[in-house]
Amino acid sequence: MSPAPGAEARLRPPPKCNECMIKRVAWSKPRVDLCYDCLPGGPFTAPPCEKCGSADYFSQGMCVRCHPGGPRHLGACRGCLAWGVYRQRSWLCSSCIWWRTHYPWGVCGSCHRESWIAEQGACRLCLEQARMLQEPGRALDLVVANEHGQQLFFANMHFQRRRTRRLAPEPRASKKKWKTPGGWGRPGPAPDQLVLSEWVQPVLVDVPPDPELVRRRALIENSELTRYCAVIVREHAERFGWSKRQRNDVVRSLRLLQTLRESPTAKIRASDVLQLPRYDGNIISTLDVLDAAGLLIEDRPRPIETYFTTKTAALPPVMREQLEVWLKVMLDGATTAPRQRSRDPLTVRIRIRAIVPAVTAWAGAGHQSLAEITAAQVRAALPETGGQRVLMEQGLRSLFKLLKARKLIFANPMRGMKGNRANATVPMPLDTVLIREKLNSTNPAIALAVALVAFHALTAKQVSELLVTDIVDGRLTLDGRSIPLADPVRERLARWLDHRQARWPNSRNPHLLVHQRSAPRLLPAGRTFPWKQAGIRPQALREDRILAEVHATGGDARRISDLFGIGIETTNRYLDTLEHPDLISESQDVRGTSTPR
Template structure:
């Protein structure tokens, strides 16, 4: 035991985070007391002297002294044999005993409502008082979720620490929420880190229990709120209307399909400088903007001008269709074409270096893209069942994997089985956060640990195929799933002076 751990062993540190302080009924010390009214030392003494088939005798076991034991050592004891209970059939699937060292069976049912009594005065809770109160919390919610937590822990291979974090988080939520029977908002779960609580796994349990109200803002909504916080209220309301139509679409005339959040983010990023400039000039609404003001706000040329034109055209078209502005200032204005980029090959030595990366996830991802030109999104969504007998099934195609890819695949599977032996995640690439769940890893994984971008590596692979086939457009389109425009972009590099030399092959 050390000073930095408050002279407590690991078990006692866990004990004090799960039980309140009080006076032990048997040794009369002021310690952290469990439900039986005993401290950890008295409880361990009773377990040592417990007879087979008998209940714990806390008073008798601690009457003549206590046996101390070494701290931070895993004591292997033979489990005391219990008397077999009479077999009985449970009334429903939730009727199971136990639940977080709390007495009594789990409740047969739990009825939650979305109605909440509004608070008269909002008071920020004291974190320390919340922690102390959560230690003695024992409600129907926590007992109802105990079975679901246990099932999730067994199904997804949770560690004891993760399971205890979820248990403690549920107690904190029960302590913090205003009504004992109300459902829990996901936005309230996001506040748990200030009390050392868990977020993602707790949300998964509440969702499985049917007690979650999903009200978390999408990342694009958070980004939009940050960019438009300083705008006038009316102008911000008009932008929010446009954002809602772009993200969710419109089912009433004029109808409109929803757009990809990444496309919406590009539009927001492009129009923010112009909208901010109009707000600084004293405008309160976008209905006051004229075509001349739009022309003055546009950049001189290049991609910034083209992107701003597209964003403003989408914005004013939507507002005009919703009758929030009188006229569309972008009507009749000619658009600027985006500057076309020329795909360039990568350094072969750099690709070879990443193929031999000590990180098995990086080596496998680079091999999949370098040899088979997969996109980053396809790599992160690959399932274990997509690869059978050395062949990859992708979008209706059967791709025989190259030998270097098979070698790195075997190394990654060995690493995955060693580090996460109990994971049920069906995806091929997983990390610490996704292993105990069923979700896919982010498209940035594992490229955040690599010096190569997935898109640049894919372009290098397509360029190699273009030069190897002499520009067979049909073969390039079928092999990589490209359209006519994208295929022509690569075929134009055949006459490029910097790409006319012969390319070395990647071993």
Template sequence: MSRNGQQLYLANLHYAYAPSDKRRTLQARPAASRQPSPSRTLQFTPVRWRQLLLFRMPPNQGALKRRIAVPDSEMLVYCDNILREHAARHGWSKKLTNEVKRSLKLLQALQDTPGSKLHASDVLELPRIGGTALSTLEILAAADLLVDDRTLAVRHYFAKHTAGLPTKMTDQLQTWLDVMIEGSRQAPRRRARHPQTAHLHILGMAPTLKAWADQGHQSLAEITTEDVRAALPERGAHRNFAEQGLRSLFTVLKARKQIFVNPTRGMPITPVGTAIPLLPLDTEAIRNALNSPDPAVALAIALVTFHALTSPQLAALYLTDIRDGRLTLDDRTIPLAGPVLTRLRAYLDHRACTWPNTINPHLFVNRKTGPRTTQVSRNFPWFKAQLKPQALREDRILQEIHATGGDVRRICDLFGLSIDAALRYAGTLEHTDLTTENPRVRSRPRAT
């Protein structure tokens, strides 16, 4: 016998079925006549209330099929109109359009509150039941029906590296993270930082925080300047990351009055030592990459080999940045080398054949960005190549510094380097492994 009562609910209230006569009318009407006219402006206002759940249950496949067979709701008809216009504008294939349409039907069938906005976290579960997530998110965002509740990757990273710390210390760290990512409008005000900045701070602080917790500290208010100095790594980039992270952490906590004294106040930041550029790469490996059967790989390798572009610069290039054989990059105009122009023509032909209807303005596109206007990730197309862009860029600059006899001004003009960065490469002139007598240096390709 239940001691505290029974939980009751009313069945069949989540989905409003059309009356039988109206359903017969819809079924008898030709499919083409049920589609809204493209010229007709459809409007839809989502409901403002939301049905709360006691617990989440996995969808029943039989019930899901029955719900998909129900005639489209007003929200789905509205989204369908947005979908057709978006697909036509971005050159989507018929297959992708139909996949998104089916995904929208699945979301309608799974909605706890019919007619309400949809959460991005629910959309991301679609691939588990045969739907597509990324393109569906675009349509819902275009229709203004998306509630973006996705968790930033840095918050997952934070949770992983703070697991096991004392509760008080974790709460203080959470306050710092919220201020870093979202900023603060209350005095003292603070602008939001890039999530990558918070990621690097966590990377630097994590070993120090764990060491303090192992020593028995329960709160960051107990930490003194001596504790900070004793816990810091001896040297290198890890010490620099830790110092910057701890300074940011204690500055925020002091401003929020969660600690009494900032133990990092007045402590200098240890400068990071300049790294020596890598040795030249194997010429045969570069030649094989330049002749890759993948046109995107061949062009990317050529642009870095001859003109030392960085991976972020490659991903951000627009088609309009290249005119009359010249590449416009920031405030520089770079005449492209002949081998680069040959691979550029091959890649543009491949791009036009593979994505003939794309409106993506970027030079490099792939399967994910072809139907969109976003740029490729920095890892494209390097995951297909056997070389890393930074190593290839350093190889190109090393070749140029030796070919010009250490002309720092020329290096700065050619590659957009600062004086300090150019001097790093000039400092290798006397290295025995980097002299012009070394065959690996003499055979480097040069841009004209």
């Protein structure tokens, strides 16, 4: 209840005593700046209240309960007009305090009063009035219930609300409709668009929320974010064949994000979604929905950046900044001298792993910048021989060349230093027992992947990127080549397709190999699937297959190049093994005869 225009000053609490700054002044009119204890010649005993006779004196001859500005003065609730609230609780009852944290401020559609408005478009007073007059088996009628006035009530009076019988729900026309935790199907139309802002008020004190309280609040939260994303969630569920559990997890994640985000109009950062496992949320599917809705701010570091940060965390600041400049050019390329194309993240990872020992040793010796490194220190840091020396030379040469071009160091210590060539490795055959064991694995994904490499020498990348449509009538179309699949491969392919149909019947993923995380999406399973679980390297298996074909055909270079799609230099690497009879692969016993062209 808003006070009268002239009563606003009367309701304002009187000022505190200028001396003790604890109690209120003895009088406001006429003005006195001291309390009874601090008056000159005091302390004096405060008189009793003029209205109720209480000894709990406050100011102006009244106690804390009778004075309009006292903390225990009774008044009407600002939300529902209930009588019996205190100033110290901001003139709100317990129910309206909860409403203020869950519903927005607006104008009630029934009484046209400004208050906190629920999803039905009405304030709490109109809703309570409609619930009192609700007939059994009927929905709330806000218009009729509030047509002839409203019944006020006392604040904080907890009473048992009358239960009304509900009508039986009508049968649904479609079975695709679904319910989700927290009342996803509650009344309220989905907004056409959300008002978003890129600016967010910075947090002064970052206090981690209580997971249990966040989870409880998310179960009853039904905001514009969840209603706006409802259509997108349903579209993704139907398009990618999500299960009911996965849809419910995404809805729960959206409610958690609405509860946790700093502002109702702010977009959601991907780094905030990554924190959802603490609250039993779903990450990848939620990111897909937010990206489709235009609500996602992509701020996740790339895996190679995370790896770089881990390796260089203990380095001096200047040295770490120089390495960051080199990393940026390696990943994104450079259009200024020295111009350079972007490198594959796997190549960058190998370079980082090669140079980190030398850089860490220089930092441990007391160097703060790479500009202090000399050619003698570089030679001392390089290994004596082997592949590690070659990799470190390549990484340091790339690093110092870039830093010198960017004028971050005075001289390139690698200039004029001769490099060593990497010794060519000799392909070696695998154990026949190991190959046979993996071909007969109970896991259909492992059996199929091993068969594709063991019989047709596919790479791990090719296996992960194979589409279901690439195999037609027992022939595999790969890079413009038509490869007839061997009979053992066809058997394992049929077993895998049966397993995939039984495990993920609604999956729309076009790739041949899928797992639990990639089945409800359109992404490939990745190069490490299923090799990490199989315990065998696909490159070693591929080399064994090519080596077996070389010895079976007597070194027909043209046939080897056409059959496996490799260049002449790679082919010569395998042909050189003909001079070593001990390298004949025993895996021919597993495959039988060689695969025809």
